[in-house]
Amino acid sequence: MLYIFIALLAAIPGFLFGFDAGIISGALQAIKLEFQLSHLESGLLVGIFPIGALLASCIAGKLSDMIGRQHMFYIIAALFSIGIIGFFFVYSYNGLCILRFLLGFSIGMSAVVSPLYVAETAPKEMRGKLVTYYPLALVTGIFLAYLVNAVVLEDFSWRMLFLLNLFPALLLLIGNFFLPESPRWLYFKGRKKEAHFVLKKLWPHPHHSKKLDEELALMQSMAEHQNDKGVWKVLFSKKGLACLVLGVGLFLLQQISGINAIIYYAPTIFSQMNFADTSAQLLATVGLGAVNAVMTVVGLALVEKLGRRLLLIIGFIGTSLSLGLIVVATSFQGPFFEWLAVISVILFIATYACSLNPVPFVLMSEIFPLKIRGPGMSFSAASNWGFNALVVFAFPILLNTIGVSWVFLIFATSCVLGLIFTLRYVPETKGCSLEEIEKHVHSNKPLRFLGR
Incomplete structure (x- = not known):
């Protein structure tokens, strides 16, 4: 089906990001030796990637509103x-x-556009699952990069390893020629005939005609309720701010759980846990990548079965406990505690991958009304990259000043705060169309009551 093809192709940037993150994790030591980098310089080299992403995400939503999702x-x-x-x-x-x-x-830019584009083309009963293809592609890229690092890192230049990512980038460029524009974006721009044409391509069978008419009616209803206020005025109104706080808050909590510190610096972390052999560090890292990929597939199913809110609650409980165990394990010496630390890291990755990884992306693509969906998702994604940059830049410095136990204690505390935030503020959007969610936002009812 076309919307599945759209979701798969729109997920390729997630793979590009994941593969890059995994390769830099293994290649960083070689780069440090070649360029004689300090801890500060290596932290900046890793951290400048999310800084670029932060700046891009600030403009991606508005730019996609101007030129279209597909053209991005x-x-x-x-x-x-x-x-x-x-x-x-x-x-x-x-x-x-x-x-x-x-x-x-x-x-x-892709972190804003990919979930946005998929959410606007997917049927409501599959929207959460299809948006999750992006984080699934991300962790698949990480796993494959870890595997490449473990198998061929010593035999190939780090430049050759990065070059492997060119092939999926070209696949995205070529495949994009076959993608349609978002029907909701077309309708919002007044191009109703084109929107109808795209919807017919998404649901081509005769028995979909009723569904197609319902979608058009919902789009028409929302279009009639669009006011003449400027986008920024709506975004920072009481209704818009409720959505914005939720989107930014979830990505803040996702990042300060420490996930990207582990992804980028996995071999370094294992060396701090007394895995002195480089091969053992890389093999342990491959294991993490495999767990990350498998459990994200599990999350793909759970996000529609359990719903967004319950999955987040389970995720924050699991990550808090596993990070707490890492704190305990790294505070003592001996083989038992070394293995307890490794098992706890694996448990953290497993829990995170099926909950905290996909759900913020799904909710970000759902909660904003159409008028502010682009800039709202830009702000949310910008917070994601901003806190990503902060964590990956600060992590090697903190690791060398306060030590691994105290760093993971900070991460564990963040996950406890995430649990409190979820219980208090996160709504349930499972089974709701984008127009139904928008209707609730405009109803003056608190956003957290949606779906409860």
Whole structure:
């Protein structure tokens, strides 16, 4: 079906991001040796990727409102391809940072556009599952990169490893020629005939005609209720702020759980846990990548079966407990505690992958009314990348100052706060159409009561 093809192709930037994150995790030591980098410089090299993504996400929503969701993928694929090819011609630290920034800029746009585009083309009963393809592709990319690091890192230049990411980028560029524009974006722009045509392509069978008419009626209803207020005035109104606080809050809590510190610095973390052998560190890292990928597939099913809110509650409980065990395990010496630390990291990854990984992306694509969906998702995604940059930049510095136990205690405390936030503020959007969610937002009822 066309909407599944859309979701798969729109997920490719997630793979690009995941593969890059996994490769930099294994290649960082080689890069540090070649360029003689300090802890501060290596932290900046890793952290400048999410800084570029942060800046891109600030403009991606508005830009996609202007030129369309589908056209954004041409820009994303082209920028990423240029950045990857550049690795073959860069032999300075500053040049390397510029290319990392460019890659981050490309992926930052995709983190807004991909969930937005899929949510606007998917049927409501499959929307959560299809939006989750993006984080699934991300963790698949991480796993494959970890595998590449473990198998061929010593035999190939780190530049060659990054070049592997060029192939999916070109696949996105070519595949985008076959994607339709978002029907909701077309309808909002007054191009109703084109919107109807795209909906017929999404639901081509005769028995879908009733569903198609219902979708058009809902779009018409929402279009009639759009007011003449400016986008920013609506976004920062009481209704818009409720959505914004939820989107930003979830991504803040997702990032300060410490997930990207573990993803980017997994071999370093295992060395702190007394895994001195580099091969053992990389193999343990591959294991993490496998768990991450498998449990994200589990989350793909659970996000529609259990719903968004319950899955988050389970996720924050599981991550709090597993991070607490890491704190205990790294506070003592001995083989038992070393293995307890490793098992606890695996439990954290497993719990995170099926809950905290997909749900913020799904909710971000659902909660904003159409008029502010682009800029609202931009703000949410920008917070994601901003806190990502902060964590990955600060982590190696904190690790060398306060130690691994105290760092993970901070992460564990953050997850406890995430549980409280979810219980208090997160709604349930399972089974609701985007127009039904928008109707609730405009009803002056608190957002947290939706679906409860």
